[in-house]
Amino acid sequence: MTEDHRPATNERKRGSGVKFVYDVLRDDILDLVLAPGSPIDEIQLAERLSMSRTPIREALVRLASEGLVATLPNRSTVVAPIDFLNMQAFFDALTLMYRVTARLAAQYRTEQNLDLIRAEQARFTRAVEKHDALEMIATNAEFHKAIAAAARNPYFATLSNRLLDEGRRLMRVYYSSFADHLPQPYVLEHEDIIAAIVTQDPAEADRLATAHANQIVSHIKALIARDDRMHVTL
Amino acid sequence: MTEDHRPATNERKRGSGVKFVYDVLRDDILDLVLAPGSPIDEIQLAERLSMSRTPIREALVRLASEGLVATLPNRSTVVAPIDFLNMQAFFDALTLMYRVTARLAAQYRTEQNLDLIRAEQARFTRAVEKHDALEMIATNAEFHKAIAAAARNPYFATLSNRLLDEGRRLMRVYYSSFADHLPQPYVLEHEDIIAAIVTQDPAEADRLATAHANQIVSHIKALIARDDRMHVTL
DNA sequence: GCTCAATTTTATGTCGACAAATAAAATACA
DNA sequence: TGTATTTTATTTGTCGACATAAAATTGAGC
Incomplete structure (x- = not known):
């Protein structure tokens, strides 16, 4: 259970939600705070960032199209693995x-x-x-x-x-x-x-x-x- | 009010919604059915494809990160303009x-x-x-x-x-x-x-x-x- | 003790509704 | 009559809840 030591997220402007989640996840992925291949739980994330799942899912869609996460249909989204073979x-x-x-x-x-x-x-x-x-x-x-x-x-x-x-x-x-x-x-x-x-x-x-x-x-x-x-x- | 002459969309499998909307919009954008710069109304689209706004928004996020649409915060999403200058x-x-x-x-x-x-x-x-x-x-x-x-x-x-x-x-x-x-x-x-x-x-x-x-x-x-x-x- | 099937559980995909922000319309004023 | 300001309306961003598909668990049969 990772602690969240980012600036108080309680008061955020409308419309900045998706970008906020996107930035947080992106940083965590690039800094290897989230290990490659590890699953991303939408509900956990929603609770941690104290927001609903909707903006989180939209951020995940964006990360997926940039290749930073992989979405398995009807199953968990995972942090993109590092492909050492290719x-x-x-x-x-x-x-x-x-x-x-x-x-x-x-x-x-x-x-x-x-x-x-x-x-x-x-x-x-x-x-x-x-x-x-x-x-x-x-x-x-x-x-x-x-x-x-x-x-x-x-x-x-x-x-x-x-x-x-x-x-x-x-x-x-x-x-x-x-x-x-x-x-x-x-x-x-x-x-x-x-x-x-x-x-x-x-x-x-x-x-x-x-x-x-x-x-x-x-x-x-x-x-x-x-x-x-x-x-x-x- | 464009008519929708695609295969009956009423029965679709769970999880295919976003991809369906994505494909429809993508085709319409690439075929210039949707003019560059024209706004995309989420509600209209939702009614036309008979589904809720959620999968439509997720498809739009994906299209945005691929540069096919541009999202103006708190305002309408528009089909990406063609930049004849650059x-x-x-x-x-x-x-x-x-x-x-x-x-x-x-x-x-x-x-x-x-x-x-x-x-x-x-x-x-x-x-x-x-x-x-x-x-x-x-x-x-x-x-x-x-x-x-x-x-x-x-x-x-x-x-x-x-x-x-x-x-x-x-x-x-x-x-x-x-x-x-x-x-x-x-x-x-x-x-x-x-x-x-x-x-x-x-x-x-x-x-x-x-x-x-x-x-x-x-x-x-x-x-x-x-x-x-x-x-x-x- | 092991394999397979039924059941429970967990997490995703989708929905309808509400609230905030912007655009449009209406009104007041010079 | 034209401009500024308030009011209305439309549309987006977010929420909580429900339905459904896999995974995990349990139980039955051999």
């Missing part, structure tokens, strides 16, 4: 999105975009200095989301965000157990990518993003390889 | 997905995939011979969805399907008014792409898909150019 598809998609968003960001970024990208990079750097793995994972995702936003393409942005969320969950599987630290190179690689976006050099941004993606992919693959969960579908 | 983002995404799915399909396709791809191409060819523009648009989308399925990457498949649906809607804007016919080249280009997938030549599949995408993009651009709706957001 990991290559994830890596392919992540690499391509890194490349294309970096390339387009180099073309279309505004000063405002650069401000946000630099801010997220600063947060990431601080997390690395603190050796806070969980914070690193989260801020790394935000950094790449900022680049995706600068690319000015909602289709790519949507897919990128989905992949980054999925990746965040994947990394937590490993870093929540043994508190490790991400290799330093990532900070420098980010800096290089920023430089290419600032100077509006799409080809260079693409090249650097590719290298960066390869780095991360082999990193995750190494994590998976030294683990025996790889053949289990969580 | 069309380049759509073209970029479509081109990239054509390329990457063709490339991956050439690598990973099974015999079963080939069967489906050939079947869809046959349907497309028949539609072209009949000069049935609407059927062409639909079968063309299905052909590319079959390729996307063969690529064995759910992330790319999801984005591809979304873009193909959006494209279908876009084409209907033009072809529903003046019944034209798609240029013959498309049939041959499809055949070439199939050949590259059959012989498992990713580079060639990529090259052909790129050319095919460019063809379609310039086709749509021409349609838009000779129309004065381009600066209006439907």
Whole structure:
């Protein structure tokens, strides 16, 4: 029975219910507070958040269409399992999105975009200095989301965000157990990518993003390889 | 007051309600039966499909997260407008997905995939011979969805399907008014792409898909150019 | 003691109703 | 007559309750 230590939910504005539930569940899923594959009880949730089941179901429908939960008809909804067998598809998609968003960001970024990208990079750097793995994972995702936003393409942005969320969950599987630290190179690689976006050099941004993606992919693959969960579908 | 000429909806199995509404609305939106930007009245829909508002709202949430409808808080839900201003983002995404799915399909396709791809191409060819523009648009989308399925990457498949649906809607804007016919080249280009997938030549599949995408993009651009709706957001 | 069937239980899918928020209509006022 | 303000009406967001489908439990038969 998990306690709910969020701001007093008793007084909420009309119409914000679904979004509230959506945010709560999304955070819990991405932070692995809710384990992949674990069932979500609508009634329990309704009681915990002190609201009716209707807004909760609507939030679940939305999460389902984003692939964060899976709905079994007439049976319980479960947190989306992590598919360790089809990991290559994830890596392919992540690499391509890194490349294309970096390339387009180099073309279309505004000063405002650069401000946000630099801010997220600063947060990431601080997390690395603190050796806070969980914070690193989260801020790394935000950094790449900022680049995706600068690319000015909602289709790519949507897919990128989905992949980054999925990746965040994947990394937590490993870093929540043994508190490790991400290799330093990532900070420098980010800096290089920023430089290419600032100077509006799409080809260079693409090249650097590719290298960066390869780095991360082999990193995750190494994590998976030294683990025996790889053949289990969580 | 649109009449509903679908199979008698009175007896439906439990749990199929949301999917039923989803399918009905989706079809109506993609076929432009529901005009972009037009409001969707939950109560009317509930009466027309003879069910309560709950499953209808859940279907709308799902459609919203797929970008087919837009929900204005505390106000009516509307069919997603077609954004003629940001069309380049759509073209970029479509081109990239054509390329990457063709490339991956050439690598990973099974015999079963080939069967489906050939079947869809046959349907497309028949539609072209009949000069049935609407059927062409639909079968063309299905052909590319079959390729996307063969690529064995759910992330790319999801984005591809979304873009193909959006494209279908876009084409209907033009072809529903003046019944034209798609240029013959498309049939041959499809055949070439199939050949590259059959012989498992990713580079060639990529090259052909790129050319095919460019063809379609310039086709749509021409349609838009000779129309004065381009600066209006439907 | 084990397997299968009937029964209970739990959780989902759907419904009708109420309350709040926005849009539309009606009224007052300059 | 045109504009601002109140009133009405429509429509959404949320609720509690009921019906139904699986799962869990119990009991019967071998």
